[in-house]
Amino acid sequence: ENPLGVHLRAVGLGSGHVAVEAVDVTESHRLARVRRDFVANVSHELKTPIGALQLLAEALLDATEPAGAERPDLSEDLVAARRFAERIQHESTRLGRLVQELLELTRLQGAEPQPAPEPVAVDWVIGEVVDRTRTGASARRIDVVVDGERGLTVYGSDTQLATAVSNLVENAINYSGEDTTVRITARLDDEHVTIAVTDQGIGITPGDVDRIFERFYRADQARSRATGGTGLGLAIVKHIASNHGGRVEVASTLDEGSTFTLRLPARPPDDLSVIPPSVEI
Ligand code: ADP
Numbered sequence: 001e002n003p004l005g006v007h008l009r010a011v012g013l014g015s016g017h018v019a020v021e022a023v024d025v026t027e028s029h030r031l032a033r034v035r036r037d038f039v040a041n042v043s044h045e046l047k048t049p050i051g052a053l054q055l056l057a058e059a060l061l062d063a064t065e066p067a068g069a070e071r072p073d074l075s076e077d078l079v080a081a082r083r084f085a086e087r088i089q090h091e092s093t094r095l096g097r098l099v100q101e102l103l104e105l106t107r108l109q110g111a112e113p114q115p116a117p118e119p120v121a122v123d124w125v126i127g128e129v130v131d132r133t134r135t136g137a138s139a140r141r142i143d144v145v146v147d148g149e150r151g152l153t154v155y156g157s158d159t160q161l162a163t164a165v166s167n168l169v170e171n172a173i174n175y176s177g178e179d180t181t182v183r184i185t186a187r188l189d190d191e192h193v194t195i196a197v198t199d200q201g202i203g204i205t206p207g208d209v210d211r212i213f214e215r216f217y218r219a220d221q222a223r224s225r226a227t228g229g230t231g232l233g234l235a236i237v238k239h240i241a242s243n244h245g246g247r248v249e250v251a252s253t254l255d256e257g258s259t260f261t262l263r264l265p266a267r268p269p270d271d272l273s274v275i276p277p278s279v280e281i
Contacts, residue, residue, distance in 0.1 A: 033110075040106035043099045050099060053092040060085035094228055101232040104163070105215070108239035115157045117244075117269065122152040122186045122193060129165045129184070133173060141178045144169065148185035152193050154264045156244040161264075164240040164248075167233040168197040168260045174227040175258075176201030188266055192246070196261040203254040212250070213238045237262070245269055 007023045064074060064082040074082075126146055137144045154161065165184070172182040180200040187194050204212060208219040216231040234248075237260075241248040245265045252258035 036106050036109050036111055039102055040111045043102045043106070046099045047096075047103075050092055050096045053088060054096065057085050057089035057092060061089065094230075097228075098230045098232070101230050101236060105232060105236055105239065108160070108236065108243060114243060115160075117155045118158070119153050119155055119268070120158045120161055122154060122195065123150055125158065125161045125165055126184055126186065126195070128162045129169050132162075132166050133169045136170065137173050137182070140173060140176070142173050142176060143181045144173075145181055145183045146185075147183065148187050148196075150186075152186055152188055152266075154193050154244070154266065155268045156264070160240045160243070164237045164262060165195055165197070167237050168262070171229075171233060171260070172197050172199035172201065172258070174229065175199065191266055192263045193266045194261050194263050196259050198257065198259040200257040203256050203258055204250070204252040205254055209250055209252060213248070 007025045009021045009023065011019045011021055013019055061082065064078050064085070130144055130146065133144060169182060169184065176182065176199045182200075183196075183198045185194075185196045185198070187196070204219055208217075211217045212219060213234045215235040218229065218231045237248050241262055241264070246263050249261045249263065250258060251261075
């Protein structure tokens with residue numbers, strides 16, 4: 001974080017002059033840190049009871065497991081109990097994911113030191129993402145295709161980059177119909193490596209495009225909720241991109257599909273540790 005507590009901002013005056021504005025951000029940074037640490041602590045404390053709920057729901061499901069087919073010995077009450085246990089399992093898994101992603105976000109916002117940057121093979125990242133999303137894709141009969149250049153390298157954290165690209169591919173799968181294609185394309189352009197994820201899905205309205213990277217923002221509540229998403233995936237992608245000195249962009253047409261592009265520096269940074277974690281105020 002900014003040790004001086006001052007943000008300098010250059011403002012072009014249009015007459016060949018530039019004004020430099022100094023803003024005291026000490027208090028707002030302190031508040032952002034307090035809020036971030038609070039969210040991190042609460043999320044951490046929630047992990048244990050949520051884990052316990054999941055285990056209890058599993059135990060209930062095991063106890064009422066129908067052995068293959070029907071279980072005439074199960075009373076109506078037990079059948080109902082089983083249905084409730086399934087709901088508890090579903091909701092607690094969702095809650096667990098939410099807490100996991102909140103923790104991830106606070107980590108990216110600097111609650112923990114960033115790992116030292118290392119060369120990361122883009123082919124590895126894409127391979128990892130394809131593995132992670134295989135089951136979800138085939139359940140929806142979606143083809144995940146990889147093309148573009150091979151052998152590219154970026155610099156940073158392999159796990160964070162795999163998380164970012166997986167979030168994009170998971171979204172591409174979640175927001176597409178069956179029998180469609182999701183394409184992952186890596187390219188080197190000028191000074192950047194781009195990893196683009198293109199889908200033939202529902203698309204995003206121009207009004208929503210500006211907001212989808214905000215925490216908890218979801219374009220269409222009804223449609224989004226059916227995917228079991230948390231609304232944090234793209235906020236995480238945005239922070240990972242900025243922690244790597246890059247950014248994420250989107251181009252989308254409603255009812256036709258979307259392309260999310262992660263743009264990362266192709267050269268090793270002089271010292272990546274000087275890139276401050278992005279703190280949202
Ligand atoms: P969620 O958990 O809801 O998927 P995200 O932060 O990953 O949260 O995405 C925010 C919102 O952006 C989603 O709820 C959805 O409305 C929209 N969105 C994200 N990716 C896509 C996509 N590939 N196609 C259409 N809409 C998308």
